[in-house]
Amino acid sequence: MFQLDLKSRTSIYEQVVDNIKELILAGVLSAEEKLPSVRELSKTLTVNPNTIQKAYRELEYQGFIYTVAGLGTFVSKAVDKEVDVRRVGEVTEELRRGIRELGFLGLTQEQISMLLKDLLEERGDLR
Template sequence: MFELDIRSRKPIYEQLVDKMKELIMNEVVKADEQLPSVRALATELSINPNTIQKAYRELETQGFIYSIKGKGSFVSPNNQVKDNEKITEVKKELEKLIIEALYLGIQAREIIELIEDLDASKGGGESND
């Protein structure tokens, strides 16, 4: 399904959350599709099941997945859950990173070019929906 970087400073559960969000947003896993069980994914990735459970809990809190007791975890069909809230949160996070980049000496033009390159390669925004 995906690989994790055990040498990364980022906690494994956060890496899992990011990878799962990416799969959901890129529609690799579709709405209402069942995710691998905690035990199966822990075995596949050779990590502690509690780490998987923590990642699934975080994804559920963020509205990306939902759980059915005894059945498992599924991709949320309505990823517009808390949409405005998420956009506001992402903008605040982005603002912090841009301020930090400018402080570290990265030119505004470089940041703009990076955004334009990412937009062209990923496609996004309202014009590409």
């Protein structure tokens, strides 16, 4: 269910966040479904429990999950438009900073555009 790429340049915590978000958005994890405890998931993935706790905190902040003391962590009922709009704004700002940084590194607008196109094709999002 959860997969990590230990050779990736992406941190383990970010991989956990991305993995859980993908499972939720794909419908693999349903609303109100209980997630593994921090301890269970850290054992399964053989990572530090603090890493899983950090990922769960981030997912909770983004509105994908919620925690009930003594009961566990659950998928939110609605990964609603409000959450999506806020997150789109955050990601757009990150993208804006990244594009600006690529410009500082000397890439032209055309080179940046081709890079973005290549990244989209990698994901299969561009048809």
